[in-house]
Amino acid sequence: MLYKFPVEAPINDFQGKYIMNRYKNAFVEEVANTVGVEASEVAKLVKVPEADRGDFALPCFPFAKQLKQNPAQIALSLAAHFADHPMFEKVEAAGPYVNATIRSAHVIGTLVPQIRNADDHFATSDLGYGQTVVVDFSSPNIAKPLGFHHLRSTMIGNALVNIHKALGYTVKRINFLGDWGKTFGLLAEAFDRVGDEERLKKEGIKYLLELYVEANKLKESDPGFDDAARQMFVKQEQGDDHAMALWELFRSISLKEFKRIYRRLDVDFDFFEGESYYRHGMDEVIADITRTAGTREDQGALVVDMAYADDEPPMMLKKSDGATLYATRDIAAAKDRQERFNFAKSLYVVGTEQKRHFDQLKRALSAMGCDWQEKMVHVNFGRVHGMSTRKGTVVFLEDVLNEARDRAYEKMSSDSADRNIDIKAVAEEVGIGGIVFGDLKNLRASDYTFDWEEILNTKGFTGICVQYAHARCCSILRKAGGAPEVSGADLSLLTAPEEATLVKEIGRIPQAVELAATELEPSRLARALYEAARAWNRYQQAGNAEKSLRILVEDESVKQARLALVDATRIALARGLSLLGVPAPEAM
Ligand code: ARG
Numbered sequence: 001m002l003y004k005f006p007v008e009a010p011i012n013d014f015q016g017k018y019i020m021n022r023y024k025n026a027f028v029e030e031v032a033n034t035v036g037v038e039a040s041e042v043a044k045l046v047k048v049p050e051a052d053r054g055d056f057a058l059p060c061f062p063f064a065k066q067l068k069q070n071p072a073q074i075a076l077s078l079a080a081h082f083a084d085h086p087m088f089e090k091v092e093a094a095g096p097y098v099n100a101t102i103r104s105a106h107v108i109g110t111l112v113p114q115i116r117n118a119d120d121h122f123a124t125s126d127l128g129y130g131q132t133v134v135v136d137f138s139s140p141n142i143a144k145p146l147g148f149h150h151l152r153s154t155m156i157g158n159a160l161v162n163i164h165k166a167l168g169y170t171v172k173r174i175n176f177l178g179d180w181g182k183t184f185g186l187l188a189e190a191f192d193r194v195g196d197e198e199r200l201k202k203e204g205i206k207y208l209l210e211l212y213v214e215a216n217k218l219k220e221s222d223p224g225f226d227d228a229a230r231q232m233f234v235k236q237e238q239g240d241d242h243a244m245a246l247w248e249l250f251r252s253i254s255l256k257e258f259k260r261i262y263r264r265l266d267v268d269f270d271f272f273e274g275e276s277y278y279r280h281g282m283d284e285v286i287a288d289i290t291r292t293a294g295t296r297e298d299q300g301a302l303v304v305d306m307a308y309a310d311d312e313p314p315m316m317l318k319k320s321d322g323a324t325l326y327a328t329r330d331i332a333a334a335k336d337r338q339e340r341f342n343f344a345k346s347l348y349v350v351g352t353e354q355k356r357h358f359d360q361l362k363r364a365l366s367a368m369g370c371d372w373q374e375k376m377v378h379v380n381f382g383r384v385h386g387m388s389t390r391k392g393t394v395v396f397l398e399d400v401l402n403e404a405r406d407r408a409y410e411k412m413s414s415d416s417a418d419r420n421i422d423i424k425a426v427a428e429e430v431g432i433g434g435i436v437f438g439d440l441k442n443l444r445a446s447d448y449t450f451d452w453e454e455i456l457n458t459k460g461f462t463g464i465c466v467q468y469a470h471a472r473c474c475s476i477l478r479k480a481g482g483a484p485e486v487s488g489a490d491l492s493l494l495t496a497p498e499e500a501t502l503v504k505e506i507g508r509i510p511q512a513v514e515l516a517a518t519e520l521e522p523s524r525l526a527r528a529l530y531e532a533a534r535a536w537n538r539y540q541q542a543g544n545a546e547k548s549l550r551i552l553v554e555d556e557s558v559k560q561a562r563l564a565l566v567d568a569t570r571i572a573l574a575r576g577l578s579l580l581g582v583p584a585p586e587a588m
Contacts, residue, residue, distance in 0.1 A: 054101035071096030104500035128169030131344035141178030142254035177274025185233025190215035293367035382447035404431030429583035437463025473570035483567035
């Protein structure tokens, strides 16, 4: 071999943020020096070519004028400059393009130890150091069980929380519960009339859902009910003991139920600050808006005085009966968050159907002179089709999680080779992981169709495929009695192309994490993990077809080198899954 590569010290470029970038940078720098162009200009031109054409492709047309040569000539002479480059094993001209392939031994020798040293800090960085990101996510309305449709906000939000933390941001997780408004006056009034305390205690939130149906019946049968319900809400606003005790009961029952499911999803919040948290300051908020942006009356209601599109309903702050609204409380909350956290970004993970609300929220704040509204982002998401009951009523999230667990259990009871595992516990991780990954893999703004067959398919772009690759790594390491010390393997023995491809794929994960944050798109990371799992599967297949490519081969040094690679793969997949909020069982 031409080069003996010193294993570089564990870099302090933050556990791999630049893992693959360093090759791109080296390539760009060499080109920039040769051509005499700014490196940043060259960097913009570099593309990832089709497979088999190498790792980077550079079109040479843009340099033709300056160098007074045709692009093909330039490509040839650039390629010649890379002869014997330590980082690139092949740099070739292909017509007007230069294609470069990273030297396998270099990438393996560098990345494998880096990843193993980083361990569960793999793919962290200091990008967001000293900056705070507020994430408003999940935010269900109380007195109704979580529906399947709450999964998207909860899990996209949770992934964005984890990803921003990995990038060094300080993150504030807020659950802006829908826990204030006329509905709770209605429920309290219904409870006073027909409520069953025993059932409420026993059945919790499901009973509240029924009570809501009862309340609507009462509304129809009793002409005085609606007014009484409104009175009840007024009492709640005034802090009346009885009215508030009922509200508090509804809220605490709901919160207890929500937290039970959040625990199952391994999701947590720093603040449960819902709409009720802002109920006291409404007069001040309206006074403030009136003084800054201005307010006006519109059909008896108070609205923000700002420019509206022709067919756009204005942003209502107070209804004709004096009750304040969702929008009023969101303005109060936005200002409060800005004052408390001085955020660099404030994310609202809420479905696309609330686009107008967030649009208006930002415009109102801007009209109020709050320029920081630019840092607020509505992280919208599409709908899930194929997941509603025949009657069109909501599907409870808990029922879906249970079904996922049960289906995974059934599948594992029939296929799992490893009889020593706790199938019940693993089925929970596989089932929930499948649902969560199945959601996060989609571009968040697009709709998708839920499909049970797809969720538990080990071969497709699924959570179980990535989980399975990770569990295989763990089981091989268990069988071998562990991996060698980081410096204890001769990685130059890893010469199979499948090994280099696998290393490059896991090396792309840190960048996918960064893109997931900058684009607010967890699917970037899901995709990178799937590509890594696929590269792993190809490596395994190569070993099945060709004995000498198996991991646990006879030759002890080769075996140790491969175990080091397996360990790096295990670390990268586990870390990636945990950032997405998908469990990574060690056996399945
Ligand atoms: N509770 C609302 C709903 O269920 C979502 C709240 C989202 N957050 C916010 N700050 N508006 O539709």
